[in-house]
Amino acid sequence: MKAVEIKPGVYWVGAIDWNIRDFHGYSTYMGTTYNAFLIVDRDITLVDTVKKPFVGELLERVSQIVNPKDIRYLVVNHVEMDHSGGVPEVVSAIEPEKVICSEMGRKALLRHYHNPDWPYHVVSTGDVISIGSKELHFLETRMLHWPDSMFTYIPQDRLLISSDAFGQHWATSQRFDDEVDGEELMRHAAKYYANIILLYSPLVQKLLEKVKSLNLDIDMIAPDHGLIWRSNPRRIIEAYDRWSRQIARAKAVVVYDTMWKSTEKMAHAVAEGLMAEEIEVKLMSLKACHRSDVVTEILDAKGVAVGSPTLNNGLFPTVADLLTYLKGLKPAGKLGLAFGSYGWSGEAARIIADYLRDMKFELVQDPLRVNYVPGKDELKDCFEAGKKLGAKIKESLSS
Numbered sequence: 001m002k003a004v005e006i007k008p009g010v011y012w013v014g015a016i017d018w019n020i021r022d023f024h025g026y027s028t029y030m031g032t033t034y035n036a037f038l039i040v041d042r043d044i045t046l047v048d049t050v051k052k053p054f055v056g057e058l059l060e061r062v063s064q065i066v067n068p069k070d071i072r073y074l075v076v077n078h079v080e081m082d083h084s085g086g087v088p089e090v091v092s093a094i095e096p097e098k099v100i101c102s103e104m105g106r107k108a109l110l111r112h113y114h115n116p117d118w119p120y121h122v123v124s125t126g127d128v129i130s131i132g133s134k135e136l137h138f139l140e141t142r143m144l145h146w147p148d149s150m151f152t153y154i155p156q157d158r159l160l161i162s163s164d165a166f167g168q169h170w171a172t173s174q175r176f177d178d179e180v181d182g183e184e185l186m187r188h189a190a191k192y193y194a195n196i197i198l199l200y201s202p203l204v205q206k207l208l209e210k211v212k213s214l215n216l217d218i219d220m221i222a223p224d225h226g227l228i229w230r231s232n233p234r235r236i237i238e239a240y241d242r243w244s245r246q247i248a249r250a251k252a253v254v255v256y257d258t259m260w261k262s263t264e265k266m267a268h269a270v271a272e273g274l275m276a277e278e279i280e281v282k283l284m285s286l287k288a289c290h291r292s293d294v295v296t297e298i299l300d301a302k303g304v305a306v307g308s309p310t311l312n313n314g315l316f317p318t319v320a321d322l323l324t325y326l327k328g329l330k331p332a333g334k335l336g337l338a339f340g341s342y343g344w345s346g347e348a349a350r351i352i353a354d355y356l357r358d359m360k361f362e363l364v365q366d367p368l369r370v371n372y373v374p375g376k377d378e379l380k381d382c383f384e385a386g387k388k389l390g391a392k393i394k395e396s397l398s399s
């Protein structure tokens with residue numbers, strides 16, 4: 001694939017990783033891209049690199065436009081290795097005059113590559129470097145999603161190169177938002193937000209305010225993963241505003257696992273109760289659904305019901321896995337219900353309730369526990385618990 005000119009003199013020179021599924025653990029993302037940008041001006045600049053195995057592709061794409069040796073500056077917006085893995089080889093190949101990064105970026109590069117001799121040039125928010133007809137403005141975005149993260153903004157092109165923010169893990173041959181199905185694009189962006197950015201939502205709010213106060217004129221957002229927002233950058237900014245405020249709708253996720261289908265029967269009855277209250281329901285067995293898809297559904301759901309059988313005095317492992325993951329992502333403002341079948345000691349539903357309380361979920365009732373296989377009356381209790389959760393969802397959204 002050729003380098004793609006995204007603005008006059010600015011080229012996408014990144015790489016497409018079609019079949020990767022392991023991002024911070026195995027998941028169900030559909031590949032990704034590592035986006036890097038070559039800016040051809042008096043001082044030719046490369047913004048970001050790619051994951052190590054793709055450096056050859058990056059340098060080949062750069063060579064389509066300029067001699068790599070003519071690159072003067074290398075900007076490292078983010079040190080995570082899917083963007084910086086290529087830095088050592090690129091530095092050797094191009095011998096840049098400056099490796100431009102934040103102070104946290106410098107420290108992180110040293111910890112990753114142990115090379116104190118690189119020509120580090122530390123920038124912080126508000127710093128500007130002229131590269132000829134264009135300027136590079138830097139905005140640190142600490143903890144979005146690493147301490148070293150920063151944006152590079154080019155006012156002459158109204159272009160924001162946004163590092164990991166606004167990205168999607170989605171491998172496509174197209175480079176721009178208007179070349180793909182818009183709804184599918186937003187689903188990938190939501191999945192990325194739910195799984196990678198959600199826990200930093202308060203910082204996203206602050207960043208959006210900061211960008212607003214700086215009055216940045218932006219007509220293109222180029223993230224380091226996925227499609228470039230060319231036709232409607234406001235769409236992703238508005239989505240980040242909504243997601244970071246954790247605005248939920250009349251939707252509930254009922255997620256569970258089961259050994260002998262008793263907890264599954266309970267889950268179905270809870271879902272029926274929610275549906276009786278006209279709540280949109282996603283019923284997700286952890287045998288069929290990956291945790292990354294479950295948290296994506298939880299992103300805009302007001303209610304979350306979690307079920308597990310008791311196994312060896314504890315949770316079923318997949319439920320423990322989900323709850324550990326979910327807790328780290330800090331979902332906020334949810335209503336919760338814990339349920340599960342048990343044989344003799346019955347700890348699981350109570351442990352789920354403890355997790356949900358820890359996450360500050362408002363529990364609509366005590367943990368719902370059924371001894372072995374639920375009978376008619378117990379399934380009615382599950383249905384009623386679902387209805388109760390549904391009614392509470394409606395009440396909270398109308399107030």
Ligand SMILES: Cc1cc2nc3c(=O)[nH]c(=O)nc-3n(C[C@H](O)[C@H](O)[C@H](O)COP(=O)(O)O)c2cc1C
Pocket residue numbers: 257258259260261262263264308309310311312313314341342343344345346347371372373
């Ligand atoms: C290997 C194994 C370990 C179990 N450990 C416990 C336990 O420690 N405490 C308990 O109350 N029930 C325990 N049970 C019983 C299950 O919780 C019970 O069979 C329950 O109805 C299973 O629900 P399910 O059909 O949703 O899998 C255990 C069952 C199995 C198969």
